[in-house]
Amino acid sequence: MVGIRALKKIWMDGQLVDWGEAKVHVLTHALHYGYSIFEGIRAHDTPRGPAIFRLKEHIDRFMNSAKVYRMKLPFSAEEIERACVDLVRANGVPAVYLRPIGFSGYGEMGLDPTKSPVQVAVAAWEWGAYLGAAGVETGVRATVSSWVRMDSRSLPPQAKCGANYANSALAKMEATIGGYDEAILLNSSGMVAEGPGENIFRVKNGVVSTPPASSGILRGITRDTVIQFLAPEHVPFQRTDFTREDLFTADELFYTGTAAGITPIREVDGRAIGTGKYPIVQRLQRRYEDAIHGRDPAYAAWLTYVT
Template sequence: MGLNPKGVDVRVAIAAWKWGAYLGEEGLNNGIRVCVSSFNRHHINISMTRAKACGYYINSILAKSEAIRDGYDEAILLDTNGYISEGSGENIFVLSKGVLRTPVLACGPLDGITRNTVLQLCDFLKIKWEEGFLTRDEMYIADEIFLTGTAAEITPVREVDNRKVGSGKKGKLTDLIQKNFFDIVGGNKPKFKKWLTEVD
């Protein structure tokens, strides 16, 4: 017992179970309501923040619990400099003026598999994208916003802090990316078959 991991036995457990849409079928189809959390995402230097380590999740749990308590579906966390980082368990994408933007990794978001899948999918679909330092007000004036993650998949955002995003419905670009994403994970796009590991 202690904080020095050297020489400690490594034990691994794997659990598998059926899981529906993390943010609900309604959320996948019509979008969710999010708020900017009063909790910040950890500073980039607190640890090896590109690791998906369970100790970091207390930050996400606090942010998510606050959002649910206040009547929202999810929380968006800013970094300690006030730039958008990510959701409590998802990466975030913001469409404005024809460019799809996502926070640069220096803002502390997870270097997510689904995030990277979407970026490669954007290249395939010839969608202009960039990583950058996004401010809170960019969400308020965005045309579309969606969250990505292994659990969240591609979930549209219809409101941020009680402000409607775009038309207040799933946007056209979000719908295009979502449909292509589900085609890929369903094995319906031969070009992306190498991304899949089929199990019986």
């Protein structure tokens, strides 16, 4: 069963190819050893046509992931940005999720990826809110995972590498099999880190907090977006570690991510969070929707229009 509706084109190694032609060999190195780096970006409909949200920041993070992994990408940041724009235009669908990926291709096997050629592709598909449209409204049910977020001494979480997502998948499967919508991973010090594909924020007594980068998280671009929203919303903010118990006693909790957007958490391991109302989350959601859909001139610089 394929859940993804095929669009027209995928950008692969410098060219737009037909969706069904974007194929790799079964001995593609990354398929065996997880040596890929990727991004998740969204384009949204705006009054001026489709616009990609914070494209530059996503491609910067992509280039940094490649650097951490010594992956020599055969394309520049500008070329990959242009590939994203060309792809949205070629597919003719305004609201898409974009997936640039760099990976060790078909050439050699064994654990030194530098012996295989590096391939780069960008795919796009239609993807609703990752944790469900209902979750964005009414909140999702989360569980603290028995799986610990991998440590930067083994896999650097700030590089968005395919291998990291085996850790995420273990937590995600455990959560869904247990009847929850999503997981929350602690780090190896027992402090809250993030979700399998989302950052996490807590609201307590009017103050918003999120774990610092040193807690072993991906530095989310939606996380940064939300942090930048807090000053104009006059909401105090701190980057600080917090414990599992701090989750239970929060007034509001929410996930942020390109895929998930801003999604409130209504329950953690059977404990209802706050009063079940999300006044701060809702203010942030409104500002986010206005920013991504080109309705707030304050955030115009974050949009790359596809004309």
